Amino acid sequence: MGLNLKKPLAFFDLETTGTNITNDRIVEISVLKVMPNNEQIIKTTRINPTIPIxxxxxxxxxxxxxDVKDKPTFKSVAAQFATMLQGCDLAGFNILRFDVPVLVEEFLRAGVDFDITNRKMVDAQRIYHLMEPRNLSAAYKYYCNKDLEGAHSAEADTIATFEVLKAQILKYEGxxxxxxxxxxxxxVKNDMNALHELTASQFVDLAGRMVLNDKGEEVxxxxxxKNxxxxxxxxxxxxxxxxxxxGDFALSTKKKLTEIKLRKFNHKV
Structure with a gap:
């Protein structure tokens, strides 16, 4: 099936130095330009972000x-990509919250006014989440093949979560x-230590203001x-x-931060 297009639609994805829209930089960009006749043109380029990854x-x-120390900076290829994207609507996965803002920032830093005002934007992630909800009711239906009666009541949700976890272990163990x-x-193992490591071990404080990096260090x-x-x-x-x-931070965050400071500097705060 071909897409019904009146103008070119550019699918694109970015790999970046991080998730901060303002400060992080592109390290790879790929654009798949689909023409109204469904002809496809793809361009992928690794980028020197000029900051450490x-x-x-x-x-x-x-x-x-x-991998990118000898690659072009975004500024040096910005005009090429601006030309490729000229007259295109935009599409991607989670582009509205991340990829589009990052791309616009990079164009602005390069002195290119990348106007999105008259472009249609299609985010496949939003369609995915709309049509395939990722909430407890959907999980209960998927894993247990049951409809969740009384959803959002504490007891019904608690019992459903218990059944979902058992079904997940049964489905994924091994x-x-x-x-x-x-x-x-x-x-996934039928072991609470393993499941903790899988789902929650990265967080240092409950609000996620501090996490463990790959070396197990609090960052x-x-x-x-950040990082x-x-x-x-x-x-x-x-x-x-x-x-x-x-500041307006959770008390648990302040408590954990104080514990780290006391442990490091061994004096009263």
């Missing part, structure tokens, strides 16, 4: 600093998948010190601790 990001997309390095492992997960070790930030910028303690 955090290991956490490299482990996801497999692109390391060494199944292998590949990690970021291509190594096979078994993620900030937001703001100007930096908490202890390094507290040593480099002691006022950051005071700012967080006075």
């Amino acid at each position: 955090p290991l956490e990001s490299s482990l996801i997309h497999g692109i390391y600093d060494e 199944c292998t998948i590949k990690d970021g390095d291509g190594k096979e492992f078994i993620p 900030f997960n937001f703001g100007k010190y 930096m070790k908490v202890t390094d930030v507290l040593q480099k910028d002691p006022s950051y601790y005071d700012w967080m303690m006075k």
Whole structure:
């Protein structure tokens, strides 16, 4: 089946140094331009982001600093991609919340006014979430083949979650998948330690303001010190601790931050 197009539709995806729309940079861009006659033109380019790629990001997309050190900067290829995208509507997966804002930022930094005002944008993720809901009722139907009666009542949701977890273990226990390095492992086991490691072990505080990196080190997960070790930030910028303690952060976050500071510097706060 061909798409019913009145103008070219450009599918695109970005790999980046991180998830911060303002500060992170593109390390790879791929555009698939589908013409109204369904002819397809594809262009994929790796980009030197001019800033280091955090290991956490490299482990996801497999692109390391060494891979892009001799690649062009986005500024040097911006005109090519602007020309390719000229007159196109845009499509992708999660492009509205991430890829489009990042691409526009990169074009602006390169001095290219990439106007999206008159472009139609299609986000396949939104269609996916609309048509295949990822809520407890949908999980209960998928894993248990039952309709959730009384959804959003505490007891019904609690019992349904219990049944869903049992069904997930029954369905996935022993199944292998590949990690970021291509190594096979078994993620789901009928063991609470293993399931904790799978679903919750990365978070340091309940609000997710601090997480563990791949080395098991506590790093900030937001703001100007994102991906930096908490202890390094507290040593480099002691006022950051005071700012967080006075700021609108969860009490559990402040408690955990204080614990880290006491552990590192071994004195009363």
